[in-house]
Amino acid sequence: MKRQAANKSALLVSSKDLSPISVALTGKTLAELRRAAADCKACDLWKTGTQTVFGEGASKARIMFVGEQPGDQEDRAGQPFVGPAGKILHKAMEEAGIDDTEVYLTNVVKHFKWSPAERGKRRIHKKPRYSEIHACRPWLDAELRVVQPQVLVCLGATAAQSLLGRDFSVSRQRGQLIKSPLAPAVTATVHPSSILRAPDGESRRAQMRALVDDLKKVAQFATKRAA
Ligand code: URA
Numbered sequence: 346m347k348r349q350a351a352n353k354s355a356l357l358v359s360s361k362d363l364s365p366i367s368v369a370l371t372g373k374t375l376a377e378l379r380r381a382a383a384d385c386k387a388c389d390l391w392k393t394g395t396q397t398v399f400g401e402g403a404s405k406a407r408i409m410f411v412g413e414q415p416g417d418q419e420d421r422a423g424q425p426f427v428g429p430a431g432k433i434l435h436k437a438m439e440e441a442g443i444d445d446t447e448v449y450l451t452n453v454v455k456h457f458k459w460s461p462a463e464r465g466k467r468r469i470h471k472k473p474r475y476s477e478i479h480a481c482r483p484w485l486d487a488e489l490r491v492v493q494p495q496v497l498v499c500l501g502a503t504a505a506q507s508l509l510g511r512d513f514s515v516s517r518q519r520g521q522l523i524k525s526p527l528a529p530a531v532t533a534t535v536h537p538s539s540i541l542r543a544p545d546g547e548s549r550r551a552q553m554r555a556l557v558d559d560l561k562k563v564a565q566f567a568t569k570r571a572a
Contacts, residue, residue, distance in 0.1 A: 409448065411497065426450050454473045496530045500534065520562055
């Protein structure tokens, strides 16, 4: 399978450029990291989020999925991908033959960023800023050091551009397996929430098929690496 080289502008992890916080987090277990992240105040999102939503899943998962940030339901539950987008992701994993007990799910930002709807009580998702993604990065790096996945799957542009470089285009480069210091292969596909926004049933089904096809490549690579 053809693999591309990582884009140099991505925020890559190398032991030389570990920040002091990353050094402090080195050697911790996922449970210890989760407890420490619960008190994170590295950016202001802790003020409006209900809680830190740390990653969850198998500590030695071969596949790690990384989304943008928890949504409304994840913020209330304290768990990633338990809302509508998570349901799409789990369905796509099942169709691609990926056992969801063997993956690790996380986000580049671990607090829900939102603003109140003009009318009613809804909390509207807001895209995180670069500074918020950067402030949260030591947690993702620490998760990567513990889990050491064979494949890191970026869901959507926010995750893809923070891990594969600002010029990365999900629409043009989705499904490519890219060699990176982060994992033997890093790849990006659409965020499952984009499927929820499909204009009709036919395009929803087509987008779902394309997501499943991307995940089949991920499953194939992870299986090959395990053999
Ligand atoms: N969207 C994300 O990017 N992450 C979640 O955990 C839920 C929705």
